[in-house]
Amino acid sequence: MKAILTVVGQDKPGIIAGVSTMLAGHNVNIEDISQTIMQGNFTMIMAVDLAGADIPLADLVGECGSLGKALGVEIHLQHEEIFKTMHSI
Amino acid sequence: MINSRDILETVDMVKKEHFDVRTITMGLSLLPCIRATAKETATAVYDRIAKRAENLVRVGEDIATEYGVPIVNKRISVTPASLITSPFPGEELLIAKALDNAGKAVGVNFLGGYSALVHKGMTSYERSFIESIPEVLAETDILCSSVNVGSTRSGINMDAVALLGRMIKQTAELTKDKDGFGCAKFVAFCNAVEDNPFMAGAFHGIGEGECVINVGVSGPGVVHHALESAGDADISEVAEIVKKTAFKITRVGQLVAKEASKRLGAEFGIVDLSLAPTPAVGDSVGRILEEMGLETVGTHGTTAALALLNDAVKKGGVMASSRVGGLSGAFIPVSEDEGMIAGVRAGSLTLEKLEAMTAVCSVGIDMVAVPGDTPAETISAMIADEAAIGMVNNKTTAVRVIPVPGKGVGETVEFGGLLGSAPIMAVNPASSAKFISRGGAIPAPIHGNKN
Numbered sequence: 001m002k003a004i005l006t007v008v009g010q011d012k013p014g015i016i017a018g019v020s021t022m023l024a025g026h027n028v029n030i031e032d033i034s035q036t037i038m039q040g041n042f043t044m045i046m047a048v049d050l051a052g053a054d055i056p057l058a059d060l061v062g063e064c065g066s067l068g069k070a071l072g073v074e075i076h077l078q079h080e081e082i083f084k085t086m087h088s089i
Numbered sequence: 090m091i092n093s094r095d096i097l098e099t100v101d102m103v104k105k106e107h108f109d110v111r112t113i114t115m116g117l118s119l120l121p122c123i124r125a126t127a128k129e130t131a132t133a134v135y136d137r138i139a140k141r142a143e144n145l146v147r148v149g150e151d152i153a154t155e156y157g158v159p160i161v162n163k164r165i166s167v168t169p170a171s172l173i174t175s176p177f178p179g180e181e182l183l184i185a186k187a188l189d190n191a192g193k194a195v196g197v198n199f200l201g202g203y204s205a206l207v208h209k210g211m212t213s214y215e216r217s218f219i220e221s222i223p224e225v226l227a228e229t230d231i232l233c234s235s236v237n238v239g240s241t242r243s244g245i246n247m248d249a250v251a252l253l254g255r256m257i258k259q260t261a262e263l264t265k266d267k268d269g270f271g272c273a274k275f276v277a278f279c280n281a282v283e284d285n286p287f288m289a290g291a292f293h294g295i296g297e298g299e300c301v302i303n304v305g306v307s308g309p310g311v312v313h314h315a316l317e318s319a320g321d322a323d324i325s326e327v328a329e330i331v332k333k334t335a336f337k338i339t340r341v342g343q344l345v346a347k348e349a350s351k352r353l354g355a356e357f358g359i360v361d362l363s364l365a366p367t368p369a370v371g372d373s374v375g376r377i378l379e380e381m382g383l384e385t386v387g388t389h390g391t392t393a394a395l396a397l398l399n400d401a402v403k404k405g406g407v408m409a410s411s412r413v414g415g416l417s418g419a420f421i422p423v424s425e426d427e428g429m430i431a432g433v434r435a436g437s438l439t440l441e442k443l444e445a446m447t448a449v450c451s452v453g454i455d456m457v458a459v460p461g462d463t464p465a466e467t468i469s470a471m472i473a474d475e476a477a478i479g480m481v482n483n484k485t486t487a488v489r490v491i492p493v494p495g496k497g498v499g500e501t502v503e504f505g506g507l508l509g510s511a512p513i514m515a516v517n518p519a520s521s522a523k524f525i526s527r528g529g530a531i532p533a534p535i536h537g538n539k540n
Contacts, residue, residue: 004091006100034093045093058154076100078157080091085344086337087095 001050002031002080003057005064009073011042018071019046022063027052042073047080103158107310107372108338110345111365112162113149114286115142116293116301116358119168119202127180130173131187138165138191138200141300146196148352152345160345161307161507165192166291167202171218178217182225189229199274201291203234206281209243211252219249222256226271227263233289239279239476241483242538245531247473253277254469254525258492261461265494268502272491273456277472279479279486284359284414290452290487301358302350303415306342306406307365308334310372312398316380327381328401335362335405343410361415362406363451364398366426368509374398374419375428375438386428387438395419396449416485418451424504424511425456433512440514448478453487458502458511461494468492470521473531481534 005023007015016035023030023046032047050057061077068075102108122133142165149163167188174181185203192200203225205215222234236253239245257277261269276290283294286303293301315334316327342360350357366374375386378394399419407413421443423429432438440457447453453475459468472488479486493502496513503510 004096006096008097008100036093038097043093043097045096047091058151061154061157074104076104076157078100079155081344082156082158082341083091083096083099085340086099087091 001057003048003050003077004080004083005046005048005075005077007044007068007073007075008041011037012072015042015071015073016044018067019044019075022067023048026054026060028060102311106314107367107369108308109159109161110304110342111307112164112286112305113145113160113345113349114164114166114291114303114305115145115353115355116166116284116297116303117141118293118297118299119170119173120295123173123176127174127177127183130177131183134173134184135187135191138167138188139194142195142197144353148349152348152352156345158341158345162198164197164286164288164291165195165200166286166293167200168295169204169206169292170202171205171215172295174218175214178214181218181221182228185221185225185229185232189232192231197231199231199233199288201233201235201288202293203232204236204292206237207246207249208237208240208279209246211246211249216252219252219256222275223259223263223271226260226274233274233291235276235278235281235290235292237278237281238472239480239531241280241480242533244533245279245473245476245480247525247530248528250469250473250476251525251528253472254465254467257468257490258465261492261494268496268504269461269491269493270504273489273504273508275489277488279476280484282415282485285416286361287363287365287416289489297358298356301356302346302353303358303361304342304346304349305361305363305365305415306338307363308338309364309366309374309377311338312364313371313373313377313380316377324397328397331398331401332405335402336409339406339409357412359412359414360406360410362402362410362413362417363415364402364419366420366422366429367507368425368427370427373426373428374421375426375432379428385435385437386432387442391442392445392449395421395446399450416451420451420455421446422456422489423514424458424509425507426509430510430512433514440516444474444478447475447486448482452485453489455487455489456491456508456511457489458491458493458513459516460497460513461492463492463516464520464522466520466522466525467516469525471516473525477531480531480537483536
């Protein structure tokens with residue numbers, strides 16, 4: 001299963017490192033990554049594959065939330081289908 | 090990879106614009122539950138709901154977590170209960186309590202379908218059923234009730250309309266310790282639909298399958314935000330923006346409905362394309378109308394703006410879902426909409442204007458608090474007016490009105506949660522008693538006879 005991870009917040013060292021370390025720890029593969037500054041906010045989008053993940057998506061969503069708090073940014077992880085459904089016919 | 094802008098738009102819709110799926114409602118047939126006695130029937134009703142809906146809440150929460158979209162309510166609608174209680178007049182409460190307890194046991198926040206369809210005529214068991222509603226609403230917590238009193242095909246049953254006015258007053262009286270809260274759980278309908286996922290009017294029609302999933306989407310905040318960004322666009326452009334936004338919102342509803350029905354082993358029913366507000370700031374239908382250029386909702390132009398909104402929501406939503414149904418339109422409940430409450434408080438939005446608005450949207454005089462001393466006949470006459478609008482315009486209309494015991498115009502009643510708070514609105518003091526006491530039926534309009 002594929003999911004999209006978004007990080008929005010104040011830029012600072014260690015955000016990408018923190019997120020990728022957490023994902024690697026659960027054997028989640030990062031397939032694509034892009035980052036930009038939008039309206040002064042650091043914005044990162046990752047496409048990840050959970051096929052080999054050692055925990056279910058719902059649990060990983062929880063971990064992203066906690067990591068976001070620790071890093072002082074907002075991290076959301078969502079099933080990719082919601083984006084495909086909403087933005088393509 | 091999906092376009093970054095699209096991804097962030099979706100994330101913002103949820104985080105900043107109150108986008109959510111308002112309800113996943115499981116429609117469940119209870120016809121197989123009728124037994125020889127009321128007691129056995131009540132047990133069968135409880136067991137069937139407890140078994141069939143046991144995973145409903147968990148599945149709803151799982152989907153919400155995985156897709157990152159809140160699913161606010163998980164609910165159940167059942168076969169109109171008057172059919173289930175028909176062999177046991179006088180023992181309705183037993184079955185009502187079984188419904189209420191079963192809903193609580195599976196963790197849903199409302200269960201709808203304590204309902205009767207009497208638009209053409211009223212049987213003795215239906216009269217007994219309707220007379221049981223005040224006690225049932227006072228003695229249960231999450232059970233919702235509705236009665237259909239008219240249709241475009243059959244006209245309006247004025248005997249039932251008269252009965253409902255008295256019934257609503259009695260419900261208010263029996264729940265006066267909670268400001269007549271029982272009335273917030275009751276809807277009088279004309280042209281009631283069989284697959285409505287929204288409360289308090291949801292029931293599982295007899296034309297429906299055994300167990301279906303109906304989903305109600307929401308998103309006034311998203312539409313409002315889209316219009317805000319549009320600046321001074323002309324009205325045609327406003328309609329386009331609403332349409333595009335409704336498409337996106339509905340696509341999510343469709344996804345959730347498909348996924349929920351698969352996981353629950355139920356049939357996918359419909360997606361209801363309604364813009365349902367909440368009392369939260371930024372989630373108001375009233376404020377959308379104001380964003381279109383009205384100083385305060387209720388002023389001249391409100392009906393036109395609402396007609397545009399309602400139509401554009403449907404046009405955008407229809408293509409986004411494989412099956413559309415339910416009420417599908419903008420809701421204008423007063424107590425549940427922060428902008429509407431403000432409109433009433435400002436003296437701009439009156440009951441008369443609300444009635445006009447219901448001619449072009451879904452659903453009717455909804456969550457309106459009126460003085461506790463409003464005569465039963467006046468409430469009946471309000472129901473008759475709304476039913477007439479529905480009957481003649483071939484649309485669903487409804488009345489959910491709360492005559493708040495001991496309170497008058499200018500006071501406010503707090504219901505809490507999604508039901509919000511309502512400023513008590515003035516009703517016309519002139520009597521409608523003679524008209525209501527005549528009884529009989531208003532014949533169906535000529536265009537109801539289409540064959």
